[in-house]
Amino acid sequence: MPSQPRSPVETTLLLGAIADDFTGATDVANNLARQGMRVVQVIGVPSPAFDPGLVDAVVVALKSRSIAAADAVSQSLQALAWLRGRGCQQVVFKYCSTFDSTDAGNIGPVADALLRALDHDFALVCPAFPENRRTVYKGYLFAGDVLLNESGMENHPLNPMRDANLLRVLARQTDGRVGLVPFETVRQGVSVTRAALDRLRADGYRYAVADVLEDAHLHVLAEAVAEHPLVTGGSGIALGLPENFRRAGRLGAAADAADLGSFAGPAAVLSGSCSRATLGQVAYMRERCPAFALDALSLAEGQDQVAEALQFAREYVGDGPVLIYASADPATVKRAQDALGVAEAGSLIESALAAISRGLVEQGVRRLVVAGGETSGAVVSALGVNALRIGRQIDPGVPWTATTGSDSVALALKSGNFGGEDFFLRAFQVL
């Protein structure tokens, strides 16, 4: 990383991030903003002419987590080319803190391709985010108090995570060797950790999974990879990276997140996530607010649930936020998937929620919470959003954002597993 002091007119970006889903993108953007970077999140790869304004970091939000690996690779490489065109010297490949992927990818194939394009041969693998109770010990990923494969993620509709050992999971997705930087190393600080990373690289490893139990370990790792062109991980590692630029004199003191201005008017929650956390949040809101449930099998039979949901919203939306959800327990999801196929069931729901979001905004909704990464991707695409400003954090990993341009809509894109039980209702108090 160049250590020239940053001139006030410098337009090169310090850091770029490529996120494999839209909630993940706001998550990493939020953590960079909390550490004092001016961040903009762009939806998809921007056009060559796109001007992000005077910012320190751009997060490119892709919807590449659950598509064919070749497509994920090609989109990620386009994002990389755009970021490098803007002078970024370090790029974060942001995937889920629960390492959402299958044996077909896409974490391994995308990381491999990014390394090749950067003409480099080694990268950190750090999904940990202790603030959201994602920790890694001996290479095993924990979500809360349990191993990943006991956390509910084993029932994920698109990428069931049935193995908590990240070395094994990643090894099935890459031909590169995957090693471990154990907790005993990380806790000894930056120089010991950097030396361990260098040793793994010299021994021919392509990836180093890192143990992380608390934020201090993220900061150690972030400093140890200050010179790495590619860093891969969840949003947690982004908590430590801005400090590298500050230390090099290229980033000013931390400032408050952008004030998004005031948003009033109709409010709605759209939920397509079936994670445990979201199911709890849906149950909480359903007891307190008008709610409308979508069902994949009814949609497949041709029932016009989009029109029904919009009619429901017209009736109730003036009285406070309304909830429209497809979120369902694992048995219901399985019934739909057995009948329709995993991809078809997911895409029916995503298309319906996307069409509903468009209708809601046409009906005047200006504050929208969306739960689920794939769901958020579908909604944001349907709304034709190009870029998002990052605002105040609601819960760790989830900030309010606002669409750029006129007639701005406030959007909170909530990762499936994030947020407290009352998240949906509390979100509107934070805005």
Ligand SMILES: Nc1ncnc2c1ncn2[C@@H]1O[C@H](COP(=O)(O)OP(=O)(O)OP(=O)(O)O)[C@@H](O)[C@H]1O
């Ligand atoms: N009732 C249902 N039956 C079948 N599939 C469903 C149902 N409800 C939601 N889905 C699908 O499940 C998938 C959930 O993925 P999504 O990324 O939105 O949530 P998540 O994985 O919990 O969130 P994140 O990616 O942020 O962790 C979507 O494709 C959605 O359409």
Ligand SMILES: O=C(O)[C@@H](O)C(=O)CO
């Ligand atoms: O890292 C996470 O857990 C989230 O940002 C996410 O990617 C969920 O889709």
